[in-house]
Amino acid sequence: MSPSPQEEEDLAAAWGEALEQEEAAPAPAAPAPEATRVLNQAEIDSLLGFGGDSAKQEDQTGIQRIVSAGLVSYERLPMLEIVFDRLVRILSTSLRNFTSDNVEVSIDSIVSLRFGDYLNSVPLPAMLAVFKVEEWDNYGLLVVDSALIYSVVDVLLGGRRGTAAMRIEGRPYTTIERTLVERLITVVLQDLSDAFSPLSPATFRFERLEVNPRFVAISRLSNACILARLRVDMEDRGGKVELLLPYATLEPVRELLLQQFMGEKFGRDSIWETHLAEELRHTELSLNVVLDEQAMPLASVMSLQRGDCITLNVAPGAPVTLRCGEVPLFEAELGRRENRLAVRISRELRRQAED
Template sequence: MDEILSQEEVNALLKGISEGKVETEKGVPAGDAQVYEFPRVEEGEEGDALPRMEKVAAKVASAVNESLIGLLKRPVEVGSVEVRYESGEECFSRLPDLCSLSLFSMDPLKGSGLLILDAGMIFSLMDLLFGGRGTAKVERKTKEFTPIEMKVVQKLACTILEDLEGVWKELFPVKVRLLRSESDPSDVPFASPGEKVVTVEAVHAVGDLHYRYQVCFPLKLFDPVREKLGGVSASGGAEGEWREKIRELVMTIPVEVTCLLGRSTVTVLEGLRMKEGDILPLDTSPQGNLSLLASGVEKFEGFLGSFQGRYAVKIVRAITP
């Protein structure tokens, strides 16, 4: 207890330090201090993962591989496919000195993706297309492509994006559209430095030649389809999981579908006088369409026929409420 200073002693000590009467410890020499930058930890990193993205990326790479075979008329193999979760700054820090940056949209998803084609890949493909071995080296003083090279860029970008759209339609109906191609990163409004992105990098091998390209997506682009990619929904994992289970249960409920041949109105007296052999005219013609009802609600129109020895109705039009 004797080691605890009283308030008067504390005040006297502080006064002595401020007046220089009390000697304090000297600071650590500047040369001995090391600056340590703590790594940036962002919230929600575990929830950012999209487990099924690897499978989608592999399918896209396989489709692109088939397109390259058709384009080059020679064997092509998929070397590797990698999916990375990184910031926009990290994505752009890996850009080669000269490359093609093709911005594209994926309607109805909001936002834009980025296709990155290395200049070496473009020059090599041009050499192959013009009968060379794909080993031609091009020295370039400016960070721009020639008009002929841009034609190859456009062709290659459209091919990859068509394959991307084809694979994505199996998961979610999208329309991929090339917006424009640039070679200067400052001209591409893709993602801010701190924004989270998903980068898919694929390598294709043509003999000893290796072609590498990257497709980058802002992570928020996939918010509407996060559950389809195996990720946690923005509204919470448990809620999204239960919503999907309820949806699956609803989809298995049996619904009775009825084909309405026609309608007729009679009086009570006429109904009582009906007997076997009477003809009851209906309000439909033999060549007219019939109504299909789902649980009593009119949903479709079709015409009567037969299929595999049984009566059947071919749907010709959906009825919107």
């Protein structure tokens, strides 16, 4: 049964009102896209498990801590600590001249560890410089972290003061950055040579620059090394320099490094030497003129009486010896001056014996 004309008109009117209400209603808001954020290196290291040594140590038992503490205990090198202190003072001045900025260098820590453990803990990205000590015929490692790399590049290329260096993650270092860091490494190695020079001559020569720890195999993974961490601050920016020296590299100067350091200078004390020399010049000594020496039996010596004569086997005018205690000093001629016996020194015996 088909609808009547009146019903068709009512349906059409109802349909039109529904369409008008739907068009007047506000459209539902579209879901906002999620904001994407790039993780920095510190967050990546945290996700991968780096830098969480303290939390891991809290979960370890006492035996596990002993096993993973370094495995062996190495001897302290007192003089090496003084060398690093001298390096800090020299490096502060050199980096101020290098960057034309206010630079402060300090020592964070000096620790002993195994070479393989250190390679596994190197924070990447970083630049690893391999250097050779010419006199000791062995190698060492100098590591510059990314924060100091970007800070040095920013300062040397005219970056504004008061702004932190921009750190770009996930890209290799450019040729300009590598060249500028090589200049920085050359300055550090030259200062390291100067720091060792009062103790022993040492020339630290730059070999190569690497960005992957696998390519810096300068020692066996189980060998012992000493690590010095230096902090470089340039106002509101800076970073760390890590100096790694295997114990095999330090073996030629090990005896010197074991010395107990006293005072503020290496080796000789010029002030004490000058004072001692001045006092020795005013010391009074007694010189003995030896005319002759002869061996006599003890019985003959005990039988000597007043008035006895001892014959000297020396011809008149023969040279005599001047001694200080048991040390012969000069050879002289015996004579007389104003009713007194006198000797004229002809030659020095001690210097001739040394020659």
